[in-house]
Amino acid sequence: MxxxxxxxxxxxxxxxxxxxxxxxxxxxxxxxxxxxxxxxxxxxxxxxxxxxxxxxxxxxxxEDGVRARAREVLAAFRDAAARHGTRARVYYAGKAFLSGAVARWVREEGLAIDVATGGELAIALAAGADPQYIGLHGNNKSVAELEHAASVGVGSVVVDSAIEIERLAAVAERLGVVQRVLVRVNSGVHAETHDFLATAHEDQKFGFALAQAPDIVARIRELPHLRFAGLHCHIGSQIFGPAGFAESAARLVEVHARLLEGGDVPQLNLGGGYGIAYTRADHPTPITQLAGDIVDAVARECSARGIPVPELAFEPGRAIVGxxxxxxxxxxxxxxxxxxxxxxxxxxxxxxxxxxxxxxxxxxxxxxxxxxxxxxxxxxxxxxxxxxxxxxxxxxxxxxxxxxxxxxxxxxxxxxxxxxxxxxxxxxxxxxxxxxxxxxxxxxxxxxxxESIDDLLARDLGLDPRAARPNEEKA
Structure with a gap:
């Protein structure tokens, strides 16, 4: 009918x-x-x-689609950065979907990996990812997670609170290592997305206000077992246009320039959040154009302040695998x-x-x-x-x-x-x-x-899995 x-x-x-x-x-x-x-x-x-x-x-x-998109995104950001005399690193945001196979695919195509928990870190490491090409995020990393990350030599830890800075410094000192860190900041830019997906406004759980950054960075520079590597910001998810990224970049570069007065600031990580089409009515900006517009915005702000364009980093996830x-x-x-x-x-x-x-x-x-x-x-x-x-x-x-x-x-x-x-x-x-x-x-x-029903039953220690199979003979 x-x-x-x-x-x-x-x-x-x-x-x-x-x-x-x-x-x-x-x-x-x-x-x-x-x-x-x-x-x-x-x-x-x-x-x-x-x-x-x-x-x-x-x-x-x-698989071929994931690999091709990883190559396309990496080339877009690298080419855009090269036009302004700098380099770009692209991290695959593992929270989008992470498995051993996917971790291997993206590493083989030249991407680093961004993880947000000890579990994601374990998957990336078990897949053979070089720890130097892993970044660890999270607003409430446990001491155990920080110890694991520092002990294996992850390339960067994105610190999210003053408490975490002291916690990580103590871990690194105990392990006898110097841990590279980025500082998560909120640029105050509200991405054109769902409220629950916008992660750069002030009233939310991630990061520091931009005004706090100088004091936070000064503290990190005092700690011998931490090495400040730059600022990190992520303005939201499923964003189609470049305007929000450009405005956020302008605000970040202003603080980046101030931080240069106190020492080296090697990297600026602008996060991810690039949208994809879920329906035929969706029209995301092509990645080559988006990458060019974002990097151009950073370069303009750096030129206006007479500072070099730093190494840039980006963290697409959905845009790679969605x-x-x-x-x-x-x-x-x-x-x-x-x-x-x-x-x-x-x-x-x-x-x-x-x-x-x-x-x-x-x-x-x-x-x-x-x-x-x-x-x-x-x-x-x-x-x-x-x-x-x-x-x-x-x-x-x-x-x-x-x-x-x-x-x-x-x-x-x-x-x-x-x-x-x-x-x-x-x-x-x-x-x-x-x-x-x-x-x-x-x-x-x-x-x-x-998973199977047997998997579910096996985890429930209050059950006898055999009771779910009444026709099976019980020992």
Whole structure:
């Protein structure tokens, strides 16, 4: 049965597509297409084969796409810096998605790695990353995490509070090392993004106010086991334009110039936050233009003050891995819901939900979706893709036009899920987390094993796992 609906219940940005089977070029992995039978292919592999081999829900990551984007971003910032006689280092922000395979990919393509916890540091080290190319973030690093970082020789620790400075200095002295540090500051620039994603305004947990920086840096310079390496600022996430970065850079360079009066300031780290397209209505600034605009802004401010452009550092995460990811689901139920006398919306329930993608519920994020197992000639119908959890807010895709004949058993693909989906995944409602499969050149392999019900039971020490298997013989 085909259902139709119209504008009043659809967001203004969502246009009725001419073809509800098409794949918006900027949203899907570069190599995504459909085969002769209309089945979506990722990395040359049909979605139906991936679902058959690995089950659903399933995170699929295009390795070639991650590597190509890492090279593109690195080249953009290096070239922009070279035009102004300086160097740029690019860190992959591991919080977007970090596994052993991804850590190896980005290091092989020349990126350093930014980690925010002891767990992320452990993954990067276990993957073979050189500690000198790792930076450690976090507003509440434990003593154990600081000791681990300093003992293995991480390249930099981004300090976030006066307490942490003294704590790290004591750790470094005890270990007999000199730890390189950057100071996290808030430039006061509010990025054009969701309030929960804007991290440079004053009333928030990260960093120091710019006015505090001279005193904080003076204290670091007094401590023999810490070496001040520069300022760090991150203005937010999923930002499309360069204006916020340029304004933040201007404010940072002003303080950077003052700090030069007291000693060397080798690096200026401007963070990340570069947006990607989640829907065809999104139009992020191309990375080459964005890199050029940001570095040009720093160079102008340095020139105005008669100081050299420092080494620059940047921390993209989503911009590297986001577009390379696609999540596959199986449709379980479809039902029309009447939202007015004249309009209805299809509710398409899938076998995952907020446990594998919390971003829609957490941030009001928008996503796209397509039937992956076939194409259809049915007219487009307004749909809402929802999960299986006991929450009315368990929404995967808030609004999308799908073929009106979408039905149980169809595979549904949601693109641009490479960042902050697996990283934020949970076991809500005791649902196991899905596996992550990497595809490249027509082959697929599991890079993060999925969980099973047995995994969940094994962690609960108040249970006898055998009780969940009543037909099995008990010893």
């Amino acid at each position: 085909t259902h139709s609906s119209a504008g009043a219940v659809a967001p203004e940005w969502l246009a009725v597509p001419d073809d509800p089977n098409d794949l918006a070029e900027a949203v899907w992995p570069a190599g995504a297409d459909r085969d002769a039978d209309g089945v979506l292919r990722i990395g040359g592999i049909p979605a139906s084969q991936l679902a058959r081999d690995f089950g659903t829900p399933l995170y699929v990551l295009d 577009r390379a990811g696609v999540t596959l689901y199986e449709v379980g139920t479809v039902k029309p819901v009447q939202v007015s006398d004249a309009l209805s919306r299809l509710y398409v329930s899938v076998d995952g939900g907020m446990s594998d993608n919390i971003r829609t519920a957490l941030y009001g994020a928008q996503y796209s979706a397509r039937i992956a197992s076939r194409t259809s000639g049915a007219a487009p119908a307004l749909a809402r893709v929802v999960g299986r959890h006991c929450e009315s807010g368990d929404i995967v895709v808030d609004a999308e036009y799908l073929p009106g004949d979408v039905e149980p058993g169809d595979l549904l693909a949601v693109p641009a899920t490479g960042a902050y989906c697996y990283s934020l995944a949970s076991n809500y409602n005791a649902v196991p987390r899905p596996p992550v499969v990497a595809v490249s050149g027509g082959s697929a392999r599991v890079i993060v094993r999925g």
